[in-house]
Amino acid sequence: MKKLEQVYEGKAKKVFATDDPELFIVDYKDDATAFNGEKKGTIAGKGVINNRVTNYLMGLLEKEGVPTHFVKELSERETLVKKVSIVPLEVIIRNISAGSFAKRYGVKEGIVFDEPTIEFSYKNDDLGDPLINSYHALALKLATKEEIETIKKYAFAVNDFLKKFMKGIGIDLVDFKLEFGRLSDGTIVLADEISPDTCRFWDSKTGEKLDKDRFRRDLGNVEGAYQEIMRRMIGE
Ligand code: TMP
Numbered sequence: 001m002k003k004l005e006q007v008y009e010g011k012a013k014k015v016f017a018t019d020d021p022e023l024f025i026v027d028y029k030d031d032a033t034a035f036n037g038e039k040k041g042t043i044a045g046k047g048v049i050n051n052r053v054t055n056y057l058m059g060l061l062e063k064e065g066v067p068t069h070f071v072k073e074l075s076e077r078e079t080l081v082k083k084v085s086i087v088p089l090e091v092i093i094r095n096i097s098a099g100s101f102a103k104r105y106g107v108k109e110g111i112v113f114d115e116p117t118i119e120f121s122y123k124n125d126d127l128g129d130p131l132i133n134s135y136h137a138l139a140l141k142l143a144t145k146e147e148i149e150t151i152k153k154y155a156f157a158v159n160d161f162l163k164k165f166m167k168g169i170g171i172d173l174v175d176f177k178l179e180f181g182r183l184s185d186g187t188i189v190l191a192d193e194i195s196p197d198t199c200r201f202w203d204s205k206t207g208e209k210l211d212k213d214r215f216r217r218d219l220g221n222v223e224g225a226y227q228e229i230m231r232r233m234i235g236e
């Protein structure tokens with residue numbers, strides 16, 4: 001597989017074309033941003049961890065019946081993925097109040113919900129990724145009704161699996177963000193990443209935050225938290 005020109009650079013990853021028109025290579029960086037890019041930094045070794053963790057979870061999710069873009073891990077930081085066009089919606093599932101939910105609705109963090117919630121943000125940096133509902137998404141032609149239904153179904157399936165899996169390694173899955181893409185034939189698959197950058201993970205016993213909130217909120221030992229997640233998940 002030949003790595004060709006860069007086709008995209010995001011805040012945490014670069015994407016390259018390959019000699020197969022249906023495949024891309026994702027390259028994970030150590031760069032970290034928060035608050036729509038206002039806060040910038042580096043988390044040493046983050047790219048390696050997020051690559052491994054994402055691939056490990058996507059492999060398990062495929063077995064659970066959630067199709068993903070994952071093809072093959074190529075190196076510490078590089079993964080071969082199916083080429084998709086990203087649906088410009090950030091899909092957020094929450095099991096416990098935290099972050100923007102706690103702020104928006106004026107509640108404390110840590111309230112365990114009876115049922116998970118789902119929400120969408122319009123992926124648009126210029127607008128600051130505003131909250132959007134499915135009617136707005138349809139009006140803006142960001143996705144079709146059928147695609148939104150499929151995305152919701154997969155997002156809740158990811159939650160059912162990931163919540164149990166994380167509980168098994170002593171971690172409460174607070175919330176997370178997913179992105180989906182369309183293959184060239186229109187099939188919806190899970191894309192982007194599932195990592196401590198895109199999830200909130202709280203230690204079940206101590207409540208310690210083991211995710212990007214350590215960076216967002218200057219809590220220290222960011223690298224240690226990412227390593228701890230990888231160690232508990234994969235044993236490395
Ligand atoms: P929030 O509480 O700030 O809305 O975040 C909800 C979840 O989504 C949390 O696990 C972090 C993740 N997230 C991202 O992955 N990217 C983002 O740009 C934002 C705002 C949140």
Ligand code: ASP
Pocket residue numbers: 011033034035036037038197212216
């Ligand atoms: N990565 C996002 C940004 O830079 C936000 C976040 O994860 O908090 O905007």
